[in-house]
Amino acid sequence: MPASVPLAPVLTGPTRRDLSRPVQGFAFGGDYNPEQWTEDVWVEDVRLMREAGVTLVTLGVFAWGSLELADGEWDFAWLDRVLELLHEGGIAVDLATPTASPPIWLHQEHPEILPVNRSGQRYWQGGRLGWCASSAVWRRYALRAVTTIGERYAAHPAVRMWHVGNEFGGGNRHCYCDASAEHFRSWLERRYGTVDGLNTAWGTAFWGHRYSSFAQVLPPRDSESAQNPGLLLDFDRFSSDALLEHYVAERDALRELSPDLPITTNFMVGSGPGVIDHASWAPHVDVVANDHYTLAADPERAQELAFSADRTRGLDRMRPWLLMEHSTSAVNWQPRNRSKAPGELVRNSLSHVARGSDGALFFQWRASTAGSEQWHSGMVPHAGTDTKVWREVAELGRILAASAEVAGSLVEPARVALLADDVAGWAWQAGQKPLHGLPAFHAAREWHRTLWHAGVLCDVLPRTASLEDYSVILVPAVYLVEPELARGLEAAARGGATVLVTYASGLVDESNRVIRGGYPGALRDLVGAAAEEFFVLQDGECSALEPAGTVTTWTELVQLRGAEAVRRYRGGVLDGEPALTRRRVGMGEAWYVSARLDDEARADLLGEVLAGAGVTASVPVAPGLEAVRRTASGRSWLFLINHGDEDVRASARGTDLVTGAPFDGVVPGGTVRIVREEPLS
DSSP: OOOOOOOOOOOOOOOOOTTTTTTSSSSEEEEEEHHHHHSSHHHHHHHHHHHHTOOOOEEEOOOHHEEEETTTOOOOOHHHHHHHHHHHOOOOEEEEETSSOOHHHHHOOOGGGSOTTTTOOOOOOTTTSOOOOOHHHHHHHHHHHHHHHHHHHHTTTTTEEESSSSSSSTTTTTSSEEEHHHHHHHHHHHHSSSSSHHHHHTTTTGGOOOOGGGOOOOOOOOSSOOOOHHHOOOOOHHHHHEEEHHHHHHHHHHHHOTTTTTOOEOOOOOOOOOSSSSHHHHHGGSSSEOOOOTTHHHHHHHHHHHHHHHHHEEEEEEEEEEEOOOOOOOOOOSSSSOOOOOOOHHHHHHHHHHHEEEEEEEOBBBBOOOSSSTOOOOOOOOSSSSSSHHHHHHHHHHHHHGGGGGGOOOOOSSSSEEEHHHHHHHHHHHHHHHHTTTTHHHHHHHHHHHHHHHTTOOOEEESOOOTTSSEEEEOOOOOOOHHHHHHHHHHHHHHEEEEEEEOOOOOBBBSOOBOOSBBGGGGGGHEEEEEEEEEETTTEEEEEEEEOOEEEEEEEEEESOOOOOEEEEEETTTTTTTTEEEEEETTEEEEESSSSOOOHHHHHHHHHHHHHHOOSSSSSOOEEEEEEEETTEEEEEEEEEEEESSOOOOOOOETTTTTSOOOSSETTTTOOOEEOOOOOO
């Protein structure tokens, strides 16, 4: 059907929302892929969506090949019909630009848009995200598609938000083709100005790899030995920026057509460094949106979920964010794909909501019967609606509708900040290190886990965030520290905050060059201590602290330079040497932890630090109970999530929005309570 076919009649609908909230109340629904099904299924889908309380679906993410059948040959009839059905059913649409998955005809006509791997081999058609961000040909076709779809549907009343692409970098993070190489060189010239500046930053005198012009620079393609850490880090930065440049081009094309609609894309903020620099991307979206999937092999899945949610909230603490994707049950891409236990679907979803999401969306609405994700769970499973998954989907929809008054509120201010930064994580991953195989965010997860078990809320922040108003700031293995962050931590401590810095922090500058003078490099003056040498422990080896405590993995030989030793090593080659230090800084203090503490030692130390700063859990929690409060305009709502099997008691007074009855102080095993709090008399 040609592109000139008139749009289906515009139906009367609600007025446009502000640019951070596509629907009233909570967003509930998921990715909808009607092109996989016949029209009779579409009708049934809308009926079931209404039954479950769905308010928002993401449409068209992978639909390019079903819309543009050949170059310039468009068929909009099916999408017109789907939008009509959804709008008549009162279901809003987050309409995607379909650029996550170029059509086969485009790959056939222009294979040069496909990414090239480190070995110089160009990928073939058949996957998704099969495009190079530096390709001018790709950009031309992508923007043509975006504009064509935008012109047709920007004014459709069902469309309440634009969804640009999908999971940027999730399959095309790096491209090593000649177009990318040229783009990379231009990026480097803007960053460094002169080739001498580049040589200095990367330390190219090593191995005699000095460049005499930017034209000699190549991406870090395969070589017989390790690559320069500065080159690797800058290529990660460039790759994120190149993808961002394409996102902004699509976003701006849509903004011109529909200035009153929010525009976003889905991040993948998890428990490790991202494929993009989320902190630099966040200002370019109208609402921060995230995809999150629990990992079957992780014994602390609930805590990992909380860590991811706290990281997502930390990208923009002034507005709610949106959980764009998670799973109803098993996924299909892990070594052993685990189905969720009864009640886990609801607990997972509401944990994200408790920590700031204004909704819970899934991939996907109806489980596929074909294609690479045919065994990924859906809101409507293969087995139909007489299933655990469907009953829990409907129960979640009921709870979100009953608690709609919470939408738009924010998580109560945290007094603890924890730094976990994508770029610093990339720097740790770039090149050889004193200890290989140690995940970049291992320490961030560990310190967050200790806070989570203690019921103490924290904001997980990138290294560029403001650190004002925090009583405790944790810097766990933040490998790269620029002068701005070092000054910010110093100012926070002088203003009264307690700053705790761990090993593997501040070791390199923004160019991934080691900071001389003793570790933790950029932060040694702040902590008043400097390690002269690392003593990495071997597998299974541990060391002791005096008066108590056990450490593993990493220890250091530390000199005191104004700090006092709070714990010392006991036994081994570092016997009697400082292990944990503390220094008064203005009205606050700075701690240095030179070793990887085990769970008990870390909990003991953190308890001491929090007590000294006057920080306690805002709601005392029993083991297995997660408690998070959201607030707005003098009102508050307490989320109580019981991850255990036994009933637990919680101190709160008010109405439970889940049951509609006064909260009786009991959270049954495996359930959630959302208490609209009343002030204590």
